[in-house]
Amino acid sequence: MSIRKREWTTPGGVKKSAWVVDYSDTTGKRRLKTFSRKKDADQFAATASVEVREGIHVADSASVTVATAGKLWIASGENAGLERSTIKQRKTHLDYHLVPLIGATLLSKLTVPAVREFEDRMRIEGRSPAMRKKVLTSLGSILADAAERGLATRNPVRDIRGTRKGRDRRQEKRQKGRVEVGVDIPTREEIKALLGALDAHWRPLLITAVFTGMRSSELRGLAWKEVDFKRGEITVNQRADQFGEIGPPKSEAGVRVIPVPPIVINALREHRLQQSKLAHLVFGNPDGGPRSHSNIVNKGLKPAMKRAGVTVTTGEIDKDGNPIVEAKYTGLHSLRHFYASWLINRKEDGGLGLPTKMVQERLGHASIVMTMDVYGHLFPRTDDGTELAQAANILLS
Structure with a gap:
């Protein structure tokens, strides 16, 4: 590999110069690369020399955009x-x-x-x-x-x-940031109001979302064969992507069994009686295919939120001078957040009080780090002043 200075005169009589790096690439082919400054030529030569020796050099003329x-x-x-x-x-x-x-x-x-x-x-x-x-x-x-x-x-x-x-x-x-109750997570009172405002059509799906924490894709891909009415369990084995294609969950952790309360089982029993016996998906369209995510949110969740009074003002007014309101929680993931908080909350506060590992498994998180990053601040603290005093007394006794 050599560096030489090239000088020439243009047809207009202007003298010019450049620095040329002359070398052979990894295939033995001769390459020339020109620089206006010797400093740049030296730097390229040093880098190219190492890359050629290691067999990884790619010349500009052999590169792609x-x-x-x-x-x-x-x-x-x-x-x-x-x-x-x-x-x-x-x-x-x-x-x-x-x-x-x-x-x-x-x-x-x-x-x-x-x-x-x-x-x-x-x-x-x-x-x-x-x-x-x-x-x-x-x-x-x-x-x-x-x-x-x-x-x-x-x-x-x-x-x-x-x-x-x-x-x-x-x-x-x-x-x-952290998901917060009343901001990202519906409160217990808001969920009670929502459940009371559900119409017959959307009630089975949204009740299942509240008490299973299933992702939208998992709800849309849920098959009847995965609902165990006797044991009160739902198995997540598949999901529907945004194109309506059925496939496995994205990770192994997504495959899980979720115990559900009687309110879900009863709602699904009634829903099954109203469906065709040939229906494969629990929440499918009349043609048997998966519902779209936007259909569930815009026609199911948001109207139910408004009927329940779980709303926020937009800052605008209608033609009659009344403030315009919209649904406070605009995504199904808010129901998943509530489910997580329900699993975490203490029993005396109306929750299940489950340990972190079980919360991770019920949510289908790939790692416990993910669970703690999102919901760790919701777990009850066990290091209050009384317990600290008791621990200190035992240690020193």
């Missing part, structure tokens, strides 16, 4: 049988965020400063912190896929994440 690598990444996901929702998310990140901003950038030129600049552009153009994080994760995945194909040698996203790990975790906790 982020857009091209992104298409290969999507193809890899399709070949691996990833869910349609995952493929759709990959395409969205590529088409609406990556290609418009850095799609023409060669992977060989994608450095840590270049990725930082990309982050800044996303922020300036109004992408939310959550979206910026997701898109950056996708870019890192694209680079990892490209490295396996021999199209990239470095992953600057991984390098950035390595230096930010602790800071990002702290920032994420600050942004996410």
